Amino acid sequence: xxxxxxxxxxxxxxxxYAAAIAIGIVVGLAVVxxxxxxxxxxxxxxxxxxxxxxxxxxxxxxxxIILCLIGLGVGLALKAGLWxxxxxxxxxxxxxxxxxxxxxxxxxxxPLLFFLIIVAAALGGLAWIVVPxxxxxxxxxxxxxxxxxxxxxxxxxxxxxxxxPIRGPQSFGYPIxxxxxxxxxxxxxxxxxxxxxxxxxxxxxxxRTSFNLEANTVxxxxxxxxxAGVGVTKVITVTMLVAGALAGLAGAFLVMGYLYxxxxxxxxxxxxxxxxxxxxxxRKSMLGITLASLLFAYVTIGVEEMAVVTGVQSSIEFxxxxxxxxxxxxASYLIDRSKLR
Amino acid sequence: xxxxxxxxxxxxxxxxxxxxxxxxxxxxxxxxxEKSGVADLxxxxxxxxxxxxTFAIDILTRSxxxxxxxGVSVGVVMGAFYGYLAIGVYLDQIASGLSLxxxxxxxxxxxxxxxxxxYAGTFPNFINIGTIYIPGLSALPILGRVLFQQNxxxxxxxxxxxxxxxxxQRTRIGLQIRAVGENxxxxxxxxxxxxxxxxxxxxxxxxxxxxxxxYFEIGYLQTFQFDIIMGxxxxxxxxVYFSNWNPYKALVAALGFEAVNATQTEIVSLxxxxxxxxxxxxxxxxxxxxxxxIPIMGRHARAPKYMLVPYKKS
Numbered sequence: 001x002x003x004x005x006x007x008x009x010x011x012x013x014x015x016x017y018a019a020a021i022a023i024g025i026v027v028g029l030a031v032v033x034x035x036x037x038x039x040x041x042x043x044x045x046x047x048x049x050x051x052x053x054x055x056x057x058x059x060x061x062x063x064x065i066i067l068c069l070i071g072l073g074v075g076l077a078l079k080a081g082l083w084x085x086x087x088x089x090x091x092x093x094x095x096x097x098x099x100x101x102x103x104x105x106x107x108x109x110x111p112l113l114f115f116l117i118i119v120a121a122a123l124g125g126l127a128w129i130v131v132p133x134x135x136x137x138x139x140x141x142x143x144x145x146x147x148x149x150x151x152x153x154x155x156x157x158x159x160x161x162x163x164x165p166i167r168g169p170q171s172f173g174y175p176i177x178x179x180x181x182x183x184x185x186x187x188x189x190x191x192x193x194x195x196x197x198x199x200x201x202x203x204x205x206x207x208r209t210s211f212n213l214e215a216n217t218v219x220x221x222x223x224x225x226x227x228a229g230v231g232v233t234k235v236i237t238v239t240m241l242v243a244g245a246l247a248g249l250a251g252a253f254l255v256m257g258y259l260y261x262x263x264x265x266x267x268x269x270x271x272x273x274x275x276x277x278x279x280x281x282x283r284k285s286m287l288g289i290t291l292a293s294l295l296f297a298y299v300t301i302g303v304e305e306m307a308v309v310t311g312v313q314s315s316i317e318f319x320x321x322x323x324x325x326x327x328x329x330x331a332s333y334l335i336d337r338s339k340l341r
Numbered sequence: 342x343x344x345x346x347x348x349x350x351x352x353x354x355x356x357x358x359x360x361x362x363x364x365x366x367x368x369x370x371x372x373x374x375e376k377s378g379v380a381d382l383x384x385x386x387x388x389x390x391x392x393x394x395t396f397a398i399d400i401l402t403r404s405x406x407x408x409x410x411x412g413v414s415v416g417v418v419m420g421a422f423y424g425y426l427a428i429g430v431y432l433d434q435i436a437s438g439l440s441l442x443x444x445x446x447x448x449x450x451x452x453x454x455x456x457x458x459x460y461a462g463t464f465p466n467f468i469n470i471g472t473i474y475i476p477g478l479s480a481l482p483i484l485g486r487v488l489f490q491q492n493x494x495x496x497x498x499x500x501x502x503x504x505x506x507x508x509x510q511r512t513r514i515g516l517q518i519r520a521v522g523e524n525x526x527x528x529x530x531x532x533x534x535x536x537x538x539x540x541x542x543x544x545x546x547x548x549x550x551x552x553x554x555x556y557f558e559i560g561y562l563q564t565f566q567f568d569i570i571m572g573x574x575x576x577x578x579x580x581v582y583f584s585n586w587n588p589y590k591a592l593v594a595a596l597g598f599e600a601v602n603a604t605q606t607e608i609v610s611l612x613x614x615x616x617x618x619x620x621x622x623x624x625x626x627x628x629x630x631x632x633x634x635i636p637i638m639g640r641h642a643r644a645p646k647y648m649l650v651p652y653k654k655s
Contacts, residue, residue: 313454318447325440
C-alpha cells in the first residue's frame with residue numbers, strides 16, 4: 001500500500017470515529033436540555049473542562065490507565081474471537097489484592113512490598129479469569145456468560161472484604177480500608193509511561209510475531225485453526241490470562257496511583273464495558289487501543305464534569321457511553337463496508 | 342429468638358416465587374430470541390428502562406395498567422432499535438447488546454432524578470396491582486400462602502413456561518424461528534424471510550424482558566433506584582445457556598437461583614445479627630451455586646447453530 005493512500009485510510013477512520021463520538025455528545029446535550037440544564041455551559045465544559053484544571057488532567061490520566069490496560073486485554077482476547085466482559089470483576093479483585101497484601105504483609109521492606117502488591121494484583125486478576133478459561137477449554141462453557149457472572153461475584157466479594165478482612169484499623173465500623181502510605185503509592189507520572197510501554201510491548205510481542213496470525217485464525221474459526229495446526233487451547237488460554245492480569249494491574253494502578261484506599265462506592269463502576277468501547281475504537285490493534293484510551297478518557301471525564309456543572313444526574317455518563325458504543329460500532333460497520341467496495 | 346420453622350419455610354418459598362417472574366419473563370424472551378440466532382445482551386438495560394417508565398406512568402396517571410403498557414412499549418421500541426442494529430446492519434450482537442445495557446442503566450436513573458426533582462422527592466402513592474387470592478385454595482395452611490396468594494403476574498410467568506415450549510415446538514412461527522437459528526440458508530431456500538422472522542423473535546424477546554421490568558415495579562418493589570434490576574437480566578442470560586434453551590429447565594434453574602437467594606436472605610436476617618454473618622458474603626451464594634453447576638449443566642449445552650451469526654443474502 002502506498003504511504004499516501006494509507007494516510008488517507010487513517011484519515012477516513014479518524015473522520016468516521018470523530019463523527020461517532022460527536023453524535024454521542026449531541027445526544028448527551030439533548031438529555032441535558034431535557035433535564036433543564038444549560039446546554040452551552042454543558043458543551044464548553046465537555047470540550048475544554050478536563051484540561052483547564054490540574055485535577056481534570058489527573059482524572060484523564062487515571063481514566064487512561066484503567067481503560068488502556070483493560071482495553072488492551074479485551075482487544076487481545078477479541079483477536080482470538082473471545083469476549084472478556086469481566087474486566088470490571090478482574091479489576092476489582094486487583095484492587096482488593098492490593099489491600100490483602102498490604103494488610104497481611106505490612107512488615108516487609110517497602111520496596112519489596114511495593115512490587116509484591118503489583119504482582120499480587122495482576123495475579124488476582126489472572127486468577128479471576130482462570131475460571132472462565134477452564135470452563136471454556138474443558139467444558140466448552142460460553143466465556144461471556146461466565147465473565148458476566150463473575151463481575152457480580154467480584155463486587156460482592158469486594159464489599160465483603162472491605163467490611164471484614166481488609167477493613168482499616170481506623171474505619172470506625174465503616175466499610176473502608178486503611179490509606180496506603182506514601183512509599184506504596186505510584187505517581188501517575190510513572191504509571192502513565194508504564195501503561196504506554198505495555199501497549200508498545202504488546203504491539204511488538206503480538207502484532208509483529210506469528211502469534212497475531214494464530215490468534216486471528218482462532219478468531220475466524222476454531223475448526224480451521226485446528227486444521228492448520230494452531231494450538232487453539234493455547235491461544236485461548238494465553239490471550240485470556242493476559243487480559244485478566246492486565247485488568248488486575250489496572251486495579252493496582254488505580255489504587256496506588258489515585259484512590260489510595262477502598263470504599264463501597266468504588267465497586268459500582270463499569271470500566272470493563274468502557275474498555276470494550278476502547279478496544280473497538282482502536283480496531284483491536286494494540287497501538288490503536290492505546291491511542292483510543294487517551295481520547296476516550298478525555299471524552300468520559302468531560303462528560304463527568306459536564307454532569308457536575310449542569311446538575312444533571314451523573315449516571316448520564318453511562319447513557320452517553322452506551323450511545324457512543326453504538327455509534328462506534330456503526331462507524332466500524334461503515335468503514336468495513338467502504339473497504340469492501 | 343423463637344421463630345416457627347414453618348414460617349421461615351413459607352417465607353423462603355413465598356419470596357422465591359414472587360421474585361421469580363423477573364428472571365422467568367426475561368429468560369423465556371431470551372430463549373425465543375436466541376433460538377432465532379440473535380442474542381440480546383441488553384435485556385438488563387431494557388428491564389431498567391421498562392421498570393422506570395412503569396413506575397413513572399403509574400404515579401403520573403394513577404393507573405398500574407397504563408404503567409405496564411408504557412413500560413412494555415418502551416422496551417419493545419428499544420428492542421426494535423436493537424433488531425435494526427443486529428439484523429439490519431449486522432452490528433456485533435455482543436457489543437450492541439451491552440450498549441443497550443449501558444444506556445438503560447444511565448438513562449433510567451437520569452430520568453428518575455428529573456421526575457424526583459419535579460415532585461421534590463415525595464412521590465404520590467404508587468398504585469400496584471393487588472395480590473390474587475385464589476378462592477378456597479388460598480386458605481390452605483402453608484401451600485395457600487406460597488402458591489395461591491401471589492401477584493397475578495406470577496401466575497402469568499409460570500404459565501408462560503409451557504406456552505413458550507409449545508410456541509417453539511408446535512406453532513408455525515416457532516418452527517420458523519428455530520429454522521432460521523439452525524440453518525438460515527436452508528430456511529431462506531424454503532421461502533422463509535430470515536430477517537423478518539429474526540426481527541419478530543427479537544420483538545417478542547424484548548417484550549417479555551420489558552414485562553419483567555414492569556412486573557418488578559407493579560408486583561414487587563413499587564419504587565425506583567439506580568441499578569434496581571440488580572443484574573437479574575444478566576442472570577437470565579446465564580439461565581438460558583444453563584438450560585440448554587429449554588423453557589422447563591430454565592424454570593428449574595430460575596427457581597433454584599431464587600430459592601438459594603431467598604434462603605440466604607432469610608438466614609442472614611434471622612441469624613445474622615447474633616452470629617455476625619456477613620450479608621455481602623452470603624449474597625454471593627446464588628451466583629456460586631450457578632457457577633458450580635455450569636460444568637454439569639453446560640457440558641451438554643448446544644447453542645442454536647447460527648447464534649450470533651448475521652444473515653446476509655448471497
